[in-house]
Amino acid sequence: MSKRLSWFIILVLILGYFFLYGPIVSLIFFSFNASKLVTVWGGFSTKWYGELIGDDQVITAFLLSLRIALISSTIATILGTIAGYVLARFGLFRGRTVLSGMVTAPLVMPEVITGLSMLLLFVQMQQLFGWPTRGSLTITIAHITFTMSYIAVVMQSRFSTLDISLVEAAQDLGARPLKVFFVITLPIVAPAIVSGFLLGFTISIDDLVITSFTSGPGANTLPMVIFSKVRLGLNPEINALASLIIAVVATGVVASTIYMAQAEKRRQRDMQMAVQANE
Numbered sequence: 655m656s657k658r659l660s661w662f663i664i665l666v667l668i669l670g671y672f673f674l675y676g677p678i679v680s681l682i683f684f685s686f687n688a689s690k691l692v693t694v695w696g697g698f699s700t701k702w703y704g705e706l707i708g709d710d711q712v713i714t715a716f717l718l719s720l721r722i723a724l725i726s727s728t729i730a731t732i733l734g735t736i737a738g739y740v741l742a743r744f745g746l747f748r749g750r751t752v753l754s755g756m757v758t759a760p761l762v763m764p765e766v767i768t769g770l771s772m773l774l775l776f777v778q779m780q781q782l783f784g785w786p787t788r789g790s791l792t793i794t795i796a797h798i799t800f801t802m803s804y805i806a807v808v809m810q811s812r813f814s815t816l817d818i819s820l821v822e823a824a825q826d827l828g829a830r831p832l833k834v835f836f837v838i839t840l841p842i843v844a845p846a847i848v849s850g851f852l853l854g855f856t857i858s859i860d861d862l863v864i865t866s867f868t869s870g871p872g873a874n875t876l877p878m879v880i881f882s883k884v885r886l887g888l889n890p891e892i893n894a895l896a897s898l899i900i901a902v903v904a905t906g907v908v909a910s911t912i913y914m915a916q917a918e919k920r921r922q923r924d925m926q927m928a929v930q931a932n933e
Contacts, residue, residue, distance in 0.1 A: 678900060685893035692888045702894040712879060712895060719859050719876040722790060726797035727854035734802045734850060735843075738809025742816075760800040761807065769867030772796045776868060788870030796868040797858040804857060805850035812846035813839075 685703075689696025706712060737757055741750070760768060776792050779785065786792050816839065824834045840847075862877040869878065883889055 681893050682897045682900065685890065685897040687890055687893075690890060692890050692893060702890045703898075706891050706894045706898075709891065711874075712876070712891075715874050715876045715879040718790060718873065722794050722797060722875065723855045723859040726794050726801060726858045727851050730798045730802040730805055730854045731847060731851045733798070734805030734854075735809045735847060737802070737806040738811075739813050741806070741810045742813035757803050757806045760803040765861075765863040768800060769796070769864040772799070772864065773867040788868065789873040792868045792870065793865055793873060793875065796864050797861065800864065801854035801857050805854050808846060808850045808853065809843070812843050816842060 684692050684695075686698050686700060687694075687696055688699035688701065737753070741754060741757070744750075772792075772795075776786060776788055780787065786795070820838055820842070821834055824838045825831070829837065859875075860877060861875075862881060865875050865878060869875070874882075880892060880895065883892055
């Protein structure tokens with residue numbers, strides 16, 4: 655019975671991984687297809703990567719998406735860290751329920767509703783004040799708004815699990831609250847801040863729905879360009895673009911995994927040396 659169960663689990667695991675990664679492997683395989691038909695193999699070729707590099711529309715959209723993602727995730731990380739710290743450390747205060755609701759609302763709100771509401775807001779502001787003009791600025795503001803919620807939730811969870819005795823010990827030794835935050839609290843929660851930044855960056859550079867509502871003429875991000883190209887038919891150039899994105903993401907994941915494993919080994923070695931020194 656246990657052998658049958660184990661074989662069943664292995665089979666389900668194989669089918670699950672094939673379902674998840676089979677299309678990705680197929681996409682990478684056909685990105686080296688010489689034929690214009692993406693599902694018909696016409697021989698090995700890298701010409702689509704060359705055409706991708708020479709596609710000004712894709713390059714411009716990528717640079718715009720990268721710039722928006724960097725700016726929005728940086729500002730959202732700062733605001734999300736502050737919001738998470740307030741919600742985790744300030745206890746009950748007037749307006750806490752409203753603040754908590756405003757932070758979590760974009761997480762449960764459909765993107766269509768969020769994008770439409772921001773579009774109406776920007777149109778109304780432009781009519782009243784003449785600002786902002788729909789384009790990269792409105793996209794950046796929209797991305798800051800909804801990525802900040804994800805980062806705030808991450809930081810609130812991290813601040814809630816932070817050992818408060820470390821902060822109290824530093825304050826007992828005469829450190830002011832601001833110095834305690836920058837010297838004690840901030841270095842401890844730095845990994846969570848980096849994780850929040852990467853989460854916000856990923857969500858921003860990948861967003862299509864909200865970006866489509868808040869963009870303007872000449873402000874086409876990479877997801878919008880990919881979506882417009884796919885609507886006209888499958889293009890091997892898109893396979894090459896997706897393969898490059900997968901390669902960059904995989905390289906980042908492998909590098910971060912190796913770095914975390916080495917950091918854990920150093921931490922374990924330092925702990926062993928400290929124990930041996932105390933003995």
